[in-house]
Amino acid sequence: MDADKALKIALELGADEAAAKRVEKDDVQIRFSNNRVDISNRWLEESLAVFIAVEGRTTGVEIKNEAEMKETIEKAIRFAKKLPENPDFRGLYPKKTGATGIDADVDSVDISEFPKMAMEAALQHGARRVSGEIHLRRRDIWLTTNYNSLHERRSEIISTVRVFNEWGAPGQASTHVSTVKEMNRFGPEFVGDKAGRLAAMNRNPQEGEEGRYTVLFDPLCFGSAVTEIGRSLSAFSVDMGSSFFVDMIGEKVASDVLTVSDEPTRPGAGIRSFDDEGAPTRNTLAIEKGVLRTYLHSNSTAKKMGTETTGNAADSGNMSSLMPSYWQMAVFPGKRGWQDMLSDIDKGLYIANTWYTRYQDRRAGDYSTIPRDGIFYVENGEIVRAWKEIRITENMLNLMKNIAELGKEVEPVDWWGETSHVQAPYALVRDVRITGPK
Amino acid sequence: MKSVAEKVLALGQSKADYFEVRAEVRRYSVNFMKNGTLTASTEGEDRGLAIRAIVDGGMGAAYTNKTDNASLEKAVESAIEQARKVSKDSDVRLSEEKAYKDFWTVEQKRKIEDVGNEEKVEYLKEIEQGLTSSGIPAVVRMQVLRDILTEKHILTSEGTDISSLLPQIEYFYFMVVASEKGNEQAYSQLAWAGGYDQWDRWNPLGRTRDMASILFRSINEGKMLKDGKMDLIVGPEVTGIAAHESCGHPTEADRILGREAYLAGESFVKPDMVGQRIGSDIVNVVDDPTVEHSFGYYKYDDEGVPARRRYLYKNGLINEFLQNRETAAMTGTKSNGAARASNWDREPIVRMSTTFVEPGDYSLDEMLEDVKYGVYMKSFTEWNIDDVRYNQKYVGREAYLIENGSIKGAVRRPVIELTTPTFWGAVDAIGKDMDFVGATCGKSDPEQGVPVWTGGPHMRLRDVRMRW
Numbered sequence: 001m002d003a004d005k006a007l008k009i010a011l012e013l014g015a016d017e018a019a020a021k022r023v024e025k026d027d028v029q030i031r032f033s034n035n036r037v038d039i040s041n042r043w044l045e046e047s048l049a050v051f052i053a054v055e056g057r058t059t060g061v062e063i064k065n066e067a068e069m070k071e072t073i074e075k076a077i078r079f080a081k082k083l084p085e086n087p088d089f090r091g092l093y094p095k096k097t098g099a100t101g102i103d104a105d106v107d108s109v110d111i112s113e114f115p116k117m118a119m120e121a122a123l124q125h126g127a128r129r130v131s132g133e134i135h136l137r138r139r140d141i142w143l144t145t146n147y148n149s150l151h152e153r154r155s156e157i158i159s160t161v162r163v164f165n166e167w168g169a170p171g172q173a174s175t176h177v178s179t180v181k182e183m184n185r186f187g188p189e190f191v192g193d194k195a196g197r198l199a200a201m202n203r204n205p206q207e208g209e210e211g212r213y214t215v216l217f218d219p220l221c222f223g224s225a226v227t228e229i230g231r232s233l234s235a236f237s238v239d240m241g242s243s244f245f246v247d248m249i250g251e252k253v254a255s256d257v258l259t260v261s262d263e264p265t266r267p268g269a270g271i272r273s274f275d276d277e278g279a280p281t282r283n284t285l286a287i288e289k290g291v292l293r294t295y296l297h298s299n300s301t302a303k304k305m306g307t308e309t310t311g312n313a314a315d316s317g318n319m320s321s322l323m324p325s326y327w328q329m330a331v332f333p334g335k336r337g338w339q340d341m342l343s344d345i346d347k348g349l350y351i352a353n354t355w356y357t358r359y360q361d362r363r364a365g366d367y368s369t370i371p372r373d374g375i376f377y378v379e380n381g382e383i384v385r386a387w388k389e390i391r392i393t394e395n396m397l398n399l400m401k402n403i404a405e406l407g408k409e410v411e412p413v414d415w416w417g418e419t420s421h422v423q424a425p426y427a428l429v430r431d432v433r434i435t436g437p438k
Numbered sequence: 439m440k441s442v443a444e445k446v447l448a449l450g451q452s453k454a455d456y457f458e459v460r461a462e463v464r465r466y467s468v469n470f471m472k473n474g475t476l477t478a479s480t481e482g483e484d485r486g487l488a489i490r491a492i493v494d495g496g497m498g499a500a501y502t503n504k505t506d507n508a509s510l511e512k513a514v515e516s517a518i519e520q521a522r523k524v525s526k527d528s529d530v531r532l533s534e535e536k537a538y539k540d541f542w543t544v545e546q547k548r549k550i551e552d553v554g555n556e557e558k559v560e561y562l563k564e565i566e567q568g569l570t571s572s573g574i575p576a577v578v579r580m581q582v583l584r585d586i587l588t589e590k591h592i593l594t595s596e597g598t599d600i601s602s603l604l605p606q607i608e609y610f611y612f613m614v615v616a617s618e619k620g621n622e623q624a625y626s627q628l629a630w631a632g633g634y635d636q637w638d639r640w641n642p643l644g645r646t647r648d649m650a651s652i653l654f655r656s657i658n659e660g661k662m663l664k665d666g667k668m669d670l671i672v673g674p675e676v677t678g679i680a681a682h683e684s685c686g687h688p689t690e691a692d693r694i695l696g697r698e699a700y701l702a703g704e705s706f707v708k709p710d711m712v713g714q715r716i717g718s719d720i721v722n723v724v725d726d727p728t729v730e731h732s733f734g735y736y737k738y739d740d741e742g743v744p745a746r747r748r749y750l751y752k753n754g755l756i757n758e759f760l761q762n763r764e765t766a767a768m769t770g771t772k773s774n775g776a777a778r779a780s781n782w783d784r785e786p787i788v789r790m791s792t793t794f795v796e797p798g799d800y801s802l803d804e805m806l807e808d809v810k811y812g813v814y815m816k817s818f819t820e821w822n823i824d825d826v827r828y829n830q831k832y833v834g835r836e837a838y839l840i841e842n843g844s845i846k847g848a849v850r851r852p853v854i855e856l857t858t859p860t861f862w863g864a865v866d867a868i869g870k871d872m873d874f875v876g877a878t879c880g881k882s883d884p885e886q887g888v889p890v891w892t893g894g895p896h897m898r899l900r901d902v903r904m905r906w
Contacts, residue, residue: 028520029883029884030524031883032527033695033696033697033698033699033700034695034696034697036527036528036529037496037524037527037528038497038528038530038697039497039498039499039524039530039785040496040497040498040499040520040521040523040524041498041499041500041501041520041785042498042499042500042501042516042517042520043500043501043502043783044500044501044502044504044509044512044513044516045486045501045502045503045504045783046503046504047503058477058478058479059478059479059480060478060480061480061481061482062482062483062484064483064485064503072482079479079481079555080479082555082556083476083479083555083559084476084559084563086475086476086477087475088472088475088477089477112523112524115527116527129696129699131696131697131699131700132700133700133883135883160700161700162699162700164696164699170699172700236472239472240472240473240578240580241473241577241578241614242578242580242612242614316478317468317480318480318482320468320470320478320479320480321470321477321478323477355703355825356822356823356824356825357822358820358821358822359623359820360623360819360820360833360851361614361621361622361623362614362623363577363578363614363616363621363623364620364621366820367820368820368822368831369822370822370823370824370825370829372703372824372825389824389828389829389857390829391822391829391831391855416701416883416885417885435855436829436855437829437830437855437856437857437860
């Protein structure tokens with residue numbers, strides 16, 4: 001199927017603007033648990049979807065095959081004309097976008113031995129059971145709009161390992177890379193080794209105690225908070241009113257040490273040179289030394305808020321709408337190492353991962369989340385025991401304001417949507433509220 | 439699509455120890471309204487095939503939506519090649535099950551196909567107008583109306599031949615009410631298997647307006663009580679989420695056996711814990727895909743095994759695990775029909791359907807009259823549970839103080855944070871009422887959100903630690 005042809009037909013049939021996106025997908029995933037492979041999956045798919053704007057109305061449609069293309073688009077245009085106007089749509093990105101190319105070269109990597117490499121690295125630390133996945137994602141993307149015709153090949157590898165020790169207590173690590181160079185550093189051996197080390201530390205965990213603690217967050221764990229920050233930076237979420245950053249441009253939203261940028265040009269999952277309406281992507285400094293500088297925009301949200309797009313328009317599903325979404329959140333590193341930061345803690349915790357983040361009040365940022373994969377109680381700079389069964393019950397803005405220090409090393413972390421393609425360092429946060437069932 | 443599935447079966451069945459094809463066509467429409475603006479509206483069709491093969495103990499799968507002969511051949515070869523490649527590090531078996539041939543569907547009185555998109559958009563506009571004209575400051579109003587008609591064909595090398603046509607509709611809203619005293623938020627998912635005849639019975643306009651009033655009252659009149667142990671009556675919505683999270687998930691055999699370990703986690707329930715006490719002896723928690731018109735309804739699962747009711751906790755004891763053919767083979771038992779795949783591009787894994795607490799014989803008044811001081815938590819907003827399904831939290835959305843057997847004023851954000859045995863062990867009375875809500879249950883990677891119902895009656899829990 002041909003995106004250019006779909007665009008041409010849409011315009012001939014009366015669309016004012018259209019964006020046709022074709023994706024050829026060839027993904028391979030190997031899943032393993034209990035030191036054995038469970039399944040090897042492969043996806044061989046092709047999709048073509050067209051965003052259509054006509055007379056101020058918008059819709060999106062999937063095209064199943066070339067023969068049905070004209071009829072499907074014709075039907076979609078008739079469908080769109082019966083819709084109410086969509087005042088949120090302010091036009092597709094109208095300028096010419098030059099192809100820049102991206103740093104993604106893992107598409108020809110053979111991952112078949114990666115599970116074994118990850119398992120062996122974990123088992124070296126005395127692990128009993130290892131589970132995880134190696135997932136190679138390969139996409140050819142063609143995007144054609146009234147103003148641009150673009151193509152690029154995106155590829156990335158996600159490596160996740162979770163390890164269980166003799167007490168059944170886990171450790172976990174998960175990374176994303178788009179280049180062979182990064183893979184050599186953050187590939188299967190890295191995650192196996194790190195998860196194995198965490199599990200080895202997670203000896204006989206006991207129920208934790210409620211209170212307020214200084215917490216050293218692992219990059220994977222801090223990445224989860226950064227994921228929430230990234231989602232709240234979307235101008236769509238701000239416009240709807242569900243973001244905890246509503247009406248805060250120019251305000252101090254975090255401590256001085258926090259600088260966060262969306263970096264789609266940087267190697268890692270989320271790398272791309274153009275967004276889903278054909279705008280060039282760029283690195284966008286969203287929070288600078290704790291001050292909120294900008295939201296993340298599509299062309300439409302930018303026009304609505306009187307600014308320029310940041311190149312974050314994302315297909316929300318069969319091109320039915322183009323809502324801003326971050327591509328790859330990157331936190332600027334600090335100056336100290338993990339051990340140094342740990343030594344600053346008189347009484348606190350080191351937490352490896354969290355999951356199940358839920359909001360009681362999304363607009364205010366009130367939430368809770370559950371630590372897992374290693375919760376370590378620290379006294380006088382030393383880990384003294386492992387904990388279990390606690391919860392972080394906090395406010396996201398308070399958490400951001402209480403960041404005391406960031407680590408000097410940044411890890412590419414990505415795990416199951418909880419932490420979604422983030423570059424994050426260790427983070428030392430003061431006065432974190434810990435609750436539990438005890 | 440059935441002829442395509444038959445072609446694929448013919449291509450692959452002689453090349454694997456086990457070979458399975460699942461072909462699906464999904465005709466859908468989605469309307470998304472944000473604060474009164476219809477920001478997305480689409481209808482269309484999604485179709486494709488899942489091919490699963492077992493060769494020498496290795497399992498491989500290929501998923502494709504390309505149906506020309508060359509692409510189908512490539513997908514078949516790919517599934518077999520994937521299986522062969524991992525067989526040296528793998529030992530997958532499936533339980534032996536009878537092969538069925540059947541067709542099933544769900545009746546629609548007002549068919550999805552007969553409802554035009556303009557009418558669906560009008561539904562959302564009417565609710566939007568109802569909310570904005572109510573005078574309550576609902577500053578966030580998000581609505582999604584989705585319908586889907588799924589045609590599915592499951593064919594296996596063992597002779598299974600199941601076809602189905604499943605209609606589902608789903609209305610989701612999220613709202614935030616804000617005032618000087620703060621915000622309260624709510625969401626709800628009204629969903630069922632069937633046609634649009636259900637729309638009016640749901641009364642979404644009335645429900646959303648009521649919800650806005652409840653949130654407004656909670657902000658302005660809701661009291662924060664002193665932390666402490668007290669009695670708690672929970673409504674069906676809270677009963678349902680607890681049944682789903684701390685009974686349904688921990689009894690999924692794949693979690694118990696570790697296959698989901700790196701994602702949703704494992705379980706505090708171990709393979710040898712059947713018969714162990716987990717709650718008071720009046721607690722019966724069930725998962726049942728055959729509840730008529732339920733959002734998770736099916737007659738056969740995605741491995742072609744007949745669906746049936748499963749008693750997960752029976753008389754307060756751990757009773758049965760949810761099984762697919764892979765986990766059943768690992769535990770030396772039979773599948774109880776819990777294999778589900780969220781779409782044609784996903785593998786069938788162990789899932790819930792409709793998970794609920796069986797009703798007892800109390801009325802709400804009878805439960806209230808024995809409570810001197812406590813909380814009635816009718817619904818919840820925030821919740822979460824750890825990855826072994828032991829440490830859980832629910833925060834009340836609509837909640838009231840109970841004093842001397844009577845419901846008094848609104849209580850704001852009461853929190854219970856407790857373990858699974860503490861929750862189910864505290865239950866001393868179960869209502870004779872019954873209600874269900876829709877939900878989308880997440881699991882696996884790539885993510886598989888499957889439609890479910892959660893529910894049950896009111897329940898009374900004694901001496902529970904409450905906090906604010």
